[in-house]
Amino acid sequence: MQFEWIMVPYSLLTLFIVVNYGLLLTALMQKIGARVGRRHGIPIWQNYVDLIKNYGIRSSITHGVMFYLGPVFRLTGGVGLLLFVPTLYGSEMFSNLSFAGDLILALYFIFFGSLGMALGAGESGHPHSAIGVSRGLSQVTTAELPFALAVFAIALQYQTLSVTEIVAAQQGSVWNWTLFTNPLAVAAAMLSFLGSMMRPPFDVVLAPQEIPIGPPTEYHSSYLALMQTNRVIFPIAKIVVYMNLFFGGAATWPVFFLKVFLIYFFSLFVGVVFPRFRVEQSVRWFLVWALPLGIAAILVV
Amino acid sequence: MKDELDKRLDNQPDGPERRGSLKDIPVREELLPRWVKGPEGQEYVVEPLQDYFCQAGPTVQTPAYTRIIEDLFNWARAESLWILGFGTGCGAIEMRPLMTPRFDAYRYGIQWRPTPRQANLFVISGYLSVKTLKRAIRSYEQMQNPKYVVGLGSCTINGGMYWDSYNTIKRLDDYLPVDLYITGCMPRPEALLQGFDDLKKLIRAGKAEGANHYAEHFDWYKANQKRVIKDWDMPDYSW
């Protein structure tokens, strides 16, 4: 595949759909979480309001260049991840910019935003930011591990690193999904997914009651707005990767919405039930429970 | 060493005064100017209050856009009240029920933020001793414009039952620009919800410009604040 200018509007369209869906989806998830606590929860459009408000804050401060750039890195990471992976299978329009690289690109580009964000948070000089980053990095070292193993397993299984081809291999029947052809890998990856969603029990990174909210402690107004934007794009971009790799991808938007919802819901489901882990506990948890699954997955392929 | 420091202070225009003011109330040792030796042997004075903190004052932040956009923003601000989770007095206990299923303030777009940077509503939940006032001012200044202050309970209005205390302020609006008072000792959560609703109306009407008021009358507020806070060991405006 090669770059064509038409890809730009198509990608922007994808972005537009995903941002709106993400805003609604995250609100919906919060509402569902609230319902578990027998509350009504926020209005479904609340995320739009918050976003507008944060862009509308009149004043802001900056601690330095990296602080300023942190949210830019963050959002670039989210948008880039979304665009490097084909959103809809078989659609020329919504293959985005996936010509630039394969699965490995997506796998590593996940860290782009986190790294930039960590640097920005670091420059704020706030100890809680640094503590949050320390926790986040510690946790991610083991949380991402089962996912990496699972990706390796299914790459071996399908003998390709191209996302499109992996999705293609899963077409035809539900039983062709990786979920059923390689359940170990999917199990490992989904545990890893829990660790990457910053929801309980793995949300000690933000830990609002303890270290204000970790890395973004100093971020506000439009910085925060950028990060909020990312917060609706990034999980979906990540879920798109999961969906493509494990759940047969999506050929139409309704299927896409449904699958993304269900995968997102999985983390919420676990989150409302379990209390928070400390960092060393979650590190051990991933090593003890998720890692063996991942190892088994690559051994049996 | 000490003499040199004195000399250096004397040479500055407001040096003697500052040193004089330092003598009244003992300043924490960490805040005193001190000689520091760099890694290559150069020596210089570090004045923590000057060097560690931004000295700029607040400025009036005018609505930057056309009327219609400002209205949109005001609507968004009203519908998205992020409360700074800082319980200053006994009224803090009245805020917790708002998060529970019974009152569930979240449905009105109200939520609590752990850091002043991200909050735009400061609820002064009860009496303020001088010591707490200092923290409240600092937190308020660290919030971003526009920002709103709600005084909760009679203590913030006229001192309440602490009207004759040696250590409690009696009028919050002398020190911070209050947008709204909620009466009671203490007001019930329902009263709070009502108060927030009133606040929303003010915001939507563009009448909640406390932050700009604070910036405009900064000297007056500062003077009031400094009158009661005798050990003012921070910059005038805590960014």
Added chain:
Amino acid sequence: MDLIAMATGFLLILIGLFGALTNRNILRMIVAFAVANTGVNLVLVSVGYMTGRTAPILDSAVPVAEATARVIDPVPQALVLTAIVIGVGVTALMLAYAYRLFKTRGTLDISRYTDLKW
């Protein structure tokens, strides 16, 4: 006869060595070494000795023509002579050392000279 001499020689060597290794006084050691040297010389001579022959001196008693049949092997004799000379030299050197050691250390006990070790 030559066996007796040789056995005596070895006995002297052993006595000498035993004496040198058991006596701590360095003078006694030197004497013991002299004894051992004597033993060595005895062994040397006894090895060269052949029963019934005469000393390897070519004079009127032993004409040159008969020398190979009449005299014993002259080489060990020559060796002994050299060895004796050298032995004397070494003994003298040791005695000189003993003298200076006693002067500087005030003792002749070899087990006291252990400031150099390990």
Added chain:
Amino acid sequence: MMQSLYDRLKDRFNLGEFTGRRADLAFVTVSREQLRPLLLHLRDLEGFTHLVLLTAVDWIEDDTFQLTYLLNDRARARDIGVRLMLPRDDTQMDSIHDLWPTAATYQRELREMFGIDFPDSPRVNEDFILEGWVDIPPYRREFDTLRFARETYPERPGRETHDPATYMKQQLYPDGEDNG
């Protein structure tokens, strides 16, 4: 119980008046010199291992501060208060932070609120509750709290003061009936 204790103590120390409040609570008065031996004795030999509190009362009429060291004997569930009278013009007292580390906190408070100094007590000169206090210590009775509050903290005009009992009666039973 407390009486027997007092009798035992009396032999060793020159104790002042003895006030038995309850079977398990009594107060004794002691001189400044004997305070420390007495506290040591109580702590190590009589089992009063816990310093409950250290507080002061300003007897401005007698020109003294009364310090009260309240000790508790957990094993036998009894308390003893050791009182000490300190002249108001010589407000220096010996620190007992080495007997009970918690005492340092009380002494800091006394230093700030009453101006009673305890030299060598840890951090005793640092601000405790008040920050930047410039007036005389506020718990001294010559300190006029009301006047200070009026002068320092501006009031909102229009404030009325009512006697709570009568006011509430008026509010609840404007007719003057009291059926309760």
Added chain:
Amino acid sequence: MVSPIFIIAGSLGGAFLLGLLRDPWRGASYVISLLVLTFTTWLAGSWLWALSSGAVTPVEILTAGTQPPFAVNLRLGIAEAAMVLLINLTGLLSALYLKDTLFKQGRRAMAVLLIFSMALSGIVMTRDLFNLFVFFELTVISTGGLILLSRDPRALAAGFKYLVASQVVSILMLVGIIFAYHATGSLNLDDMAAASAALLRGGALAFFLVFIAVVAELKVFPANGWALDIYESAHPAFSALVSAAAGSASLVAIDKLLQIGGPAWMDVASIIGIVSFVGANLFALAQRVDRRLLGYSSVAQIGLILFVVGQQDILGERYLFVAGGVLLAHAVGKAGLFWLSGLVAGRDLTAWSALRGNPLLLFAFASFLALLIGLPPFPGFYAKWELVHAIAAHDHLLELALLLFGALVEAGYLYRWFGYAIKREIDHEPIAPSLYKRAVVCVAVLAGWLLAYVWGELSPHDNLLHAVPVLFALAFLALEWLPARVKNALAIAGLLGWFAFSYPAYDPLQLIFALIVLAGGALILLASFHSDGRRLGFYPSAMLMYAGLAMLIVAEDSFNFFAAWESLTIGSYFLILRGRQSEPHALSYLVFSLGGAFLILAGFALAAQGNVQFLLVSLAEVAEPLAPWVFALLAVGFMTKTAAIGLHIWLPGAHAEAETDVSPMVSGILLKAGLFGLFMLLMTMGRQELYGVDLAHVMMWIGALSALLGNLMAAFQEDAKRLLAYSSIGQMGYALFGLAMMNHLGWLMALMFVINHYIYKSMLFLSVGGVAKRTGTRAMYQMGGLITLMPLSFIAVLIGIIAMSGVPPLSGFGGRWIFYNAIMTSEYRLPMILIFVSGPIAFLYLFRLIHSIFLGQLKDEHRRVKEAPFWLVLPQMIYVVCLLVFALAPGLALRRVDAYISNFLPQGALSWEGLTITSEFGYWSPVSIMLIVGVIFVVIFAWLLFVNRRAQKVKQFNIVFAAERPYRPETTHYAWNFYAPYKKALGFLAWPVFERFWAAVTDLLHTLAELLRRIYTGNGQVYAIHLLAFVVVVYLLKEGL
């Protein structure tokens, strides 16, 4: 030609003449002594020249006018001539050195000295057994006299002990001689050799006695207590004579005896020799006194030569070359060191720090040590090469192991000593000012280098002193007087020039390494412009390292490869040693490197099967039972250099403590030598199986473990440079892993790591070094907030860590992408897990690095810190550009290599069409990624700039602090023990297991040495008993064998 008998006669005559002179005519006596020694030296020299040029044939000197056996005869062949020259030259130099002492002692002492050298010459030349005895006794007597030259009162007792022992020896010898005579009827050695059969049958005991007596004269371990006392207490000039001349003479005597004894006794000699070599070296570990240490070392060296003498049957015609090489190197080195010790006032090893004020003497010290250890280009190196090849070819593996172990121990204690000299406080008296003593030392240095040249000429290999890079490095010794900047420019020009010169000859793989070593080396040297002064010692060392590297890349046979390997090891050792606190680390680096080098040597030797000129490509032809062992030895040797886990403990200290511009050299460049070796190994030998285990698989595990543990340990470091050093261990683990995958992309990935690691590690070391220079600390938690003060350094680190962590769009991602494609075809999956684990851990330490230094709170004492010096920043900025270019167009470097690798592993090559790189499994378009990411980034940034245009710049303490405020930056900067919870969870993996293991090994060796050396009680009688016991034990063992 003047008859060689005058060597004896001249000395004897001189001695008699001295006896005739009047005592006060000291000057005349001294002149006569010198003249005599000069004459004998000249005589021996002229014979050596004539013999070696083939002008004359070996001569027999008949005395008393008859043929042997009826008269004593002497022989002078080329070996004898060389030995006699050595003895007399040493004598002459010692006489010069002893000038003051001889003047004080008078003509008698001079006469004794002449007798001593005469006796030693006699031992060398005589062919008569009894005559040999006589000369030995003369040596004893003159030794007894010369010991008294020393001013040390302890020498007296030492001399007496010596006499006691020599009495025992002479008794044994005489008895042996007479019975040997009895058995053969002759005293002539040649006759005896002819009759050896009879002698060995009937007179075996007799021969044994003679043999063991001469062996005892060699002062072999452990029957040598008296000798050590003499070495310690005698005048150093005399010790030099004893060690160099007397030892050599005795060795010649042994050699003569072995002509009689034949192979059976050669084995005995070998065993005694090797035991002596290992034992004495071990004991030397515990020594603190310089001269006693030299004594132990002498014993060890003589043991080594004895071993060589014993191996003459397998050395064949190379025997003289090998024995001569080792012996002469030992003689010159040891004599030189003893002479040098006479200049140093203190006797403790650390007192040698006094040498530091005098670069020339320091150079002499280094030369002597190198001579002793047998480093290139000295004769011992050539000799050891052939010796090891010979014994390996004959499967004497135990001897080989012992030999290399002993040599390693020796190098360990000698270089520890050198470390003291370079690094310890100078709290002793300065070195003696005596000019002629220094001159003597200089002559020894010259002799050493001359020998190096001669041996290079004699060897079948290229003379190392003809190699341009080595000469270039050595030239800097002569240029030391120039200012550092000039030398630096010369060095850069040299590197680049050599690169341009050799460019056409490189194949693509070599080109990559040459680029890194030569061009990259020049780039790092830019940073050296920062230092002013003369920077003594830096350039010869650095250039030696670069020379070794440059030669390594193009080496075609094993000898050149190994010579280059040792050169770069030594050069880098000197470089590392320059660091302020680096003494112990440099030592451990050297010991590990030499250990690795010895394994490589053993591997080559095993592979070559006696063929001393072994082409590297022939490694492919090594046959089966041997091949895996060769592979394993070479691989472990190379992995020592790449600091694979278990062999890594030298690296953190060595890299961290090195100077600012040295750290990138040793990390960015030097580590690649090991990788190059592994490349070479795998390309030639491919997969090997040992006991059914695939060695490549083992390497994969080692690589994976290195990656994991290296990264993990890096995450727990507080010292920035140590962090980078540990990270190198991890990075090298990745590269090793890629190589061991044995597939196309694995190798490509390893190469990518070679390039990437060079760039970003050099860059990071430079910027961290610059920061450390400015802030005066390396502890990261003491820094913080430097981003505004050192923005360029920050940018370098930022780009470096993005590249290193593998995040797109920078070049590290390419490595990761190739890695993933490579593992798709790998046969083994389990080790991948470790690699997967270690990947994200890299984020931990990288973030910590940048955060703790540049972000967070600025400390008071750093408020006035300036940006790093220009010359440190310049290369960093060049690296930034390199990284960006390499990120955009990895094909620039990789495309050709990709094609080249296809020669070896044709499967799985990449396709480089247009902007996209395609593999069998996936694709990747670096330019597109860069552009897309760039566009998104710029758009968002522009948007933020627009909405956020009024942002107020605030200062460092303007943070929300739970309504409070911070007071001090130190307590607000969260940096120390940054990953505390992580440490709680996984810290157990970072326990210093390997450090403890190696510490236990060295402790064990030291304790053993400390314990066992107590057999030397200092009692002369005990020594005599040792001697007798030694005789008995050897006899019993020999009979039992």
